[in-house]
Amino acid sequence: MEILQTLITKLKYKDIIQVINKIGDEKYCPAVPILIKELKSDFNPYQVRSAIALALSNIGDGRAIKPMIEILEDPNSDIHGCILLALEPFDYTPYIDIIFEYIFNEAYEIRINAFVLFEKIIATLSDDQREIYLNRIIKEVNKLEDIVMKNKRIFDLLLNSI
């Protein structure tokens, strides 16, 4: 494992990504603790942390779930979309509230990835849970419909002024 640690610190990041992809493809479990440590390190560039998330997803070791959720809870992280993608093979049900909020994210990729996870567990939701999620979406829909209406008004005023 020391070799892996050395590789991560010494190699150029394009080469690191190749090594990480290989670890993921081979489902090499002993690498999980180091991958988790490096996943959370801000010193690693975006591409390296994204590759690590996907390798952890391929390996499928449950130890990766909590660190991934912690990243979702950090509003400053830049790999939310990738983490949502990486969570797919895991049992993320206890964290569905956190995941659900990403359905309202500004970034298309993040919204879709969150929805894919949410859709998979819809059938398991109780009626009460359904209502809570439904109310949350309806609130967002009302807000957005109001915004669209106001923007259309200005858009029409602009069109009529030329």
Next chain:
Amino acid sequence: MDIINELKEIISFNNIHLDSILTDIVNSHNEEFIPFLLDELKNTENPFLRNKIALTLRDLHCQETVDIVIQLLKDPKTFRNKAVLLSSLRTLDYGGYIEYIVEFIDNNYSKVRNEAMILIEKEIEKCSEFTKQKLIKRFDQKIEDDNEKLGFFYHIINKLTGD
């Protein structure tokens, strides 16, 4: 100058009479205070005071306020005060900044969006054809993006209600 010193003291101690004094300045159209107020607007770290002064300068129709307010709007420290700062532009000539102001239609806060809308609507007739075309494109894109999001949310609602 004595009155200005008195005002300085009131401002520095966050005096409860600040409101009525600023109102008096506006009512008497006393322009003697403008340089001092502009300086305070630019430099104060007190958001409450900044908002009050911006609105006072607006009511005094002080055009020099515009550049300072635009700089303040760009400053992250005013993230909670964007709506008031935008409203302080209402009576002034902000036409040169309309393409900057239009970016606030994406803001998370409805008060900020509404203030930006008021400013844009007021300015439409005065805009050049070129600026109008740019605004049309910006609004068109925004409406399209929001409609796409709405479609996505309707889809989730259908999934949740089993329709």
